[in-house]
Amino acid sequence: MEILTVLIVVFHLVMCQQTPNDLKVEYYAKNIRNALALAEDYQPRQNNSDLLATNQNASPIDFGEFDFIIVGSGSSGSAFAAKMSEIKTFKILSLEAGDYNDDLTKIPYLSTLFQKSDRNWGYFSSPQKNACFGWIDNRCSFPRGKILGGSSAIDGVDYIRGNKADFDNGHH
Ligand SMILES: Cc1cc2nc3c(=O)[nH]c(=O)nc-3n(C[C@H](O)[C@H](O)[C@H](O)COP(=O)(O)OP(=O)(O)OC[C@H]3O[C@@H](n4cnc5c(N)ncnc54)[C@H](O)[C@@H]3O)c2cc1C
Known part of the structure; x- marks a missing residue:
């Protein structure tokens, strides 16, 4: 009976063992799910009050x-x-002004998600006459990173290598 119990425990341990890759996938999936949940409740910043010291009477720290x-x-x-x-x-x-960045900021095109987060300053354009028709009051979102790494921490990580012939011929 005891041997059977040991065998069951060993079988369970072997079958449930997660590889480092499984753990990595789980880690990223969990963080992306959290970011998605936060994005659903996102309200654009209305002012800069979050940047003010919570205790206005606190003495400044001398660095x-x-x-x-x-x-x-x-x-x-x-x-x-x-x-x-x-x-x-x-x-x-x-x-x-922004917070530390994390592993999610290294994933190309999660930027779309971060636009609905406190990693974005939350700016909008002024109302446009001939553009931004899909936006409330014709005001386009104007994302800018508010995080260590700035806009590069919420950007698409696209890059284009210039073709020297274009520059030589003045076609840029
Ligand atoms: C959504 C999005 C997608 C993009 N995709 C690409 C792409 O795929 N490829 C590409 O090459 N470029 C892309 N870009 C553009 C690129 O990310 C930016 O051009 C570049 O990061 C701008 O660099 P910067 O140093 O001028 O400003 P930023 O990187 O924005 O840095 C400004 C920093 O200053 C901080 N700051 C502002 N005011 C204060 C203050 N008063 N006190 C303290 N800190 C302050 C901000 O929080 C921010 O961290 C994208 C930009 C965005 C927003």
Whole structure:
């Protein structure tokens, strides 16, 4: 009887064992499902109140002095900060209004989903006379990343390599 129980337990363990790939798929599927659920309840930001300190009377924290302050850690700000930091004597402060990015931001074209999240500043165009007919009040969504990595963290990750003949012939 005991041997049978052991065999059943071993069989169960072997059959239910998940491979690292299964775990990876499960991890991403769970996170995508969460992002989808958040997108369904999404309300565009109305103002910048989320950027204000919750305690207006709190004393500012003194982080010291810097040679350079880079506002925005998006595509250009991050590259600029990384390049500047190669000069070891420079003291650089890099500021970002958005949150940290995560594994989902590395998946091309999940950007469509992130447009309905707090990773997007939530801008809209002004009402258009001849465009944005599918949008409320003819105001198109104008996505911009509000997250470490900026718009590159919510973009499509498309890239096109220029053909040198186009540039040589002035056809750009
Ligand atoms: C939906 C979408 C899809 C795209 N698809 C592609 C693509 O497939 N291929 C491609 O090549 N390009 C694509 N782009 C364009 C590309 O992502 C952007 O051109 C590029 O990321 C812009 O870089 P940037 O440094 O100018 O600005 P951003 O990367 O947007 O960086 C600006 C940063 O500054 C921060 N910031 C703003 N104000 C403040 C403040 N007051 N204090 C602190 N931080 C602040 C923002 O939160 C943000 O992180 C796409 C863009 C979007 C929005």
